[in-house]
Amino acid sequence: MTARVLIHLPATARRGEVIEIKSLISHPMESGYRVGTNGALIPRDIITLFTCTYNGEEIFRAELSPAIAANPFIAFFTTATESGTFVFNWSGDNGFSATETAALAVE
């Protein structure tokens, strides 16, 4: 199944208001250190990079490591400056890539 993504942020905000953005993505985050039932290492399969852009400008970036649990939940704050779209991007091992967008209206 494709990765499921949940984004939560307010639909509208006042100019200059600090808003919280929450993101959740389904991913096994296989660390690469675990051993399977056959005794062999399970190959690493993690998300390595998460970015968020606000009207094209990068406002948040996180590098993820094997110690991060499955279904990474990342929440952060930003200042609402103008109406526009947020683009969220996750990328990682085995060519994993997921993109999601969300709109914000600033009054």
Place this chain on the structure above:
Amino acid sequence: MTGLPRALRVLVVGLAVFAPLAAFAADIPAAERRSGFEFMGRELRAMQEDDAANPGMLAVLDGEALWNRSDGAAGKSCAGCHGDARHSMNAVAARYPAFDAARGAPVDLEQRINLCRTERQQLPRLPFESRELLALAAFVAHQSKGQPIAIPESASPPRRRCRQSDFRAPAGPAQPVLRAMP
């Protein structure tokens, strides 16, 4: 830790579903019956109440996709019969497990989904604890979120002693059979 939050969510649903049965046996007064949710820690409760942080919501999204997927010999999706789950499945999970008069046995939500699959959709049963069955059950149960368990009196089985046949495996693919050595 893989899948732990989802397992917890299912556990909570399970506790909530089976609490009334346990109460039925021990005759705990209705006012004193509590959901398993109330026995969870503060952080777990906060996570479960926040749909943005609850990884169980990912399973709900998976379940919604499965709900709308046409499949099987009958070419039917769940939505093909039941329509929009937000209306048709509202309060349904709160009625389970229920006593199924036709089968003469109790049926829980997962078994009901599998009955629908085998009888209406002509699809094989989904294994218990499989990703698909958990997702469908989570999606259906989500439509009753926050509602109290309300098993109708008429759906309760008649009081009697358990029989060995109560615990037999449901019909399906043949189980391996132990045979006596010659």
